[in-house]
Structures are given as structure tokens and as C-alpha cells.
Amino acid sequence: MNTHTPPFQPVSQDDVAWLGTDPIPASPYYDPAYFELERKAVFLRSWIQVGHVCELPDPGSFIRREIEFANASILIVRGKDGAIRAFHNVCTHRGTQLVMAEAGRQSTFSCPYHMWTFATDGALVSAPDFDQFHVAKKDCALPAVAVGVCAGLIFLSFAERPEPLRDWLGDLADRLEALPVARATTFSEYVYEIDANWKLTYDNFQENYHLRFIHPRSGGAATGPDNPFGYPVHYGFHGPHRTQTIWSNRAAPPPPAPALLSYGKAAEAAAAHGIMVSQDAKDYFALFPNFFLLGSPLQHFSHVVMPISATRSRGVIRLYWIGEDDSASERFAREYLMATARDIHSEDRGVIERGQRGLSSGALQHIHLQTQEILCRHLFRSVDAAVEAYKAEMASGAEARA
Ligand code: FES
Ligand SMILES: [Fe+2]
Secondary structure, three states: OOOOOOOOOOOOHHHHHHHOOOOEEOHHHOOHHHHHHHHHHOHHHOEEEEEEHHHOOOOOEEEEEEEHHHOEEEEEEEOOOOOEEEEEOEOOOOOOEOOOOOEEEOOEEEOOOOOOEEEOOOOEEEOOOHHHOOOOHHHOOOOEEEEEEEOOEEEEEOOOOOOOHHHHHOOHHHHHHOOHHHHOOEEEEEEEEEOOOHHHHHHHHHOOOOHHHHOOOOOOOOOEOOEOOOOOOEEEEEOOEEEEEEOOOOOOOOOOHHHHHHHHHHHHHHHHOOOOOOOOOEEEEEEOOOEEEEEEOOEEEEEEEEEEEOOEEEEEEEEEEOOOOOOHHHHHHHHHHHHHHHHHHHHHHHHHHHHHHHHHOOOOOEEOOOHHHHHHHHHHHHHHHHHHHHHHHHHHHHHHHO
């Protein structure tokens, strides 16, 4: 044990004073009109994380994603040239959804209705009796959607003219590229739907104030006598994105054997890829609006909260791994860590839905956030700034048209 570690000091209010201390309005967490503004001002204008390159190992590999906020079904395909592209999953003849499989590998995509067939780069390659049409094949390619990759993570943007993904991520792009997730070859996944607003759901995972009450069993290494709430040691703000460094209780008993085994295997895999291994701190990267990645240099856990309506969301939780599990005990270790993540999540889930029922009653005008819930405040401030800018843009457009 390191006896020279200075006692824990929480981040002071002075360091985050620029984000204010006002109560936060409650209605953005349940009001459908505010949700509609967020859909247009935030989700249709941001890079949204939807997958990982390890899902597209070969030319012709594809994944389909249903994106409710855009009312869209999207095909993400690795082309023969190795490039990853995204298209609306919509046949350009008369609009039929092209692919129903969630994932697979195909050299072409044929529409079941009249057999128009598209290449992996979206071009229309054949269509029966095409002479009867009054359009050129080159004008019938699948409608493209902007796609970007950073650290192996695949993002989509529905913005009219999206800025490059790396510009959007700013100084976080290089930090993400250095993480094991950039070299992941596989993952475990857990998908859930929840009766809660996306921000309320997401906020649960960016504050530690609840740990000792909601996770008393699992809180051992995350809390300690000089940090009973398990507050982080650092918060960082990067435009609309944010980071934190999670405190670790070095005096906590070691994790159970299956977790140690898994960390050991992950360390070997990371070292083989030249990744420096230290388990002292856990970095948390929150990418605006709805994705976060949390982990030690050994293991990365990602969580995306997709909005479905003002009071319903879908979460996708993943644990990423480098290399296949090459023994039964390693398989067990991976399953054990995923089962643990799922258990912890089930503790969160109930309290998030209770929060939504309370907020949706309309009983509160405001909610209150303390200094150590600053990341929740920063998310709301970032969303609300985008919503206000969008409203101003619409108003000035309407004025110009009048
Ligand atoms: S709608 Fe697809 S081929 Fe006709
Ligand atoms: Fe929690």
C-alpha cells in the first residue's frame, strides 16, 4: 500500500464555478416539446456513436442500425476497397427497406421487391428491365450518410454539413486512439430499454453521489474512508464533451479471482499491442451528446443512451476485448465481468425509472445539482445552449422570410 498518497480532496466549487450554481429546470427531462427541439438541435447535428470496426471485419461486412431520432434505418458497410460507408437502408426504386438482417456479409444488396441490386459502395449495379426507366443508374445510388471512425468507434452524422469527426472530438481524439478500444476485436453487449429520458438515464452514469446508497455491495473499491462518496479526482471540459478521472481505493480488498484473471489476460493483450498498463485510475470520456467510455487502460466499457421519446430510451452497454478468449477460464472471466456490469446496471435502472415517474408528474419546477454532479450540469448546459442556438436560428430564418 502506498502510505504517501495524500488524503483525497474533492474537486472544489471554485474550479467549476463557470458552470453556475442555479437550479436546473425540470421540464427538459420530460417535456415532448423540448425533446423535439433536442432531436433537431442536438441529435440531428452531432456525431452519434453506433458501432465498432470489429463488427465489419471483411469487405461486404455490414451492420444495420435503427435510429429512432432520425426516423431512419441505416446500413453501415465495409466496401471491397476496405472503406466504411453508411447509407439509408432504402431502395432507390420505390423506397422498400433493403436489408432486414441486423448484421452479415454480402457482396451485393438486392431489394426483394423488384430486385434492384446495389454494390457495397452503394452504387446501383443492376435492375431488371432498366431500359423502361427514365433515369440513369448512376443517379440511383443509395443515399449516403456521413460516417466517421475514431479509436475503432463508428459514428454517424445526419447534419447537412458535418464538421470532420476529429474536429468534433477535439483534443480527445488522440487520447481515445491510445485506448485498448481502438484495437478491440470483439465485445460483450447488453441492450436495454428504459422508461426514462435520455439525459436522466445518462446522468446516472456521470455522478458518483449515488454509489454508496444504490450500490452498497459493489461500492468497495469505488469508495473509502477518506472519500465515502467515491467522488472523482478530476473533471475536464472539452467543448460539449467532458472527462473525469475516477478515484480508486488502493486499500480495498482485491477484486474476485475471475476479475483478476480477466484483467491479467487484458493486460497481456494490451502489452502485445504496446499499450502501457496501469490500474491506478479509471478515465471516463463523455462524448456529446449520449456516449461514454469508462475504463482502466486494461478494459473498456462503453455505454450509449439512444433517445426514443421524451420518456423512453435504449441503452447499449459493451465491454470491449482484444483477442479471442482462448480458454474456458478466460471465457468465464469475460462473462463474469459482463454479468457484474449487468447486476450493477439493474441497481441503477429502478432508481432512474422512479426518477422519471417523479419528474413526469410535473410536481417540480427545478432539480438541484451539487458540485460533484457537475458533469450532469455540463450536459444540460451543453444541450440547452444547442437548443437555444437552434431556436434563434429558426427565429432569424422566419424573420428573413417575413
Ligand atoms: S422497391 Fe426496391 S426494387 Fe422496387
Ligand atoms: Fe450507478
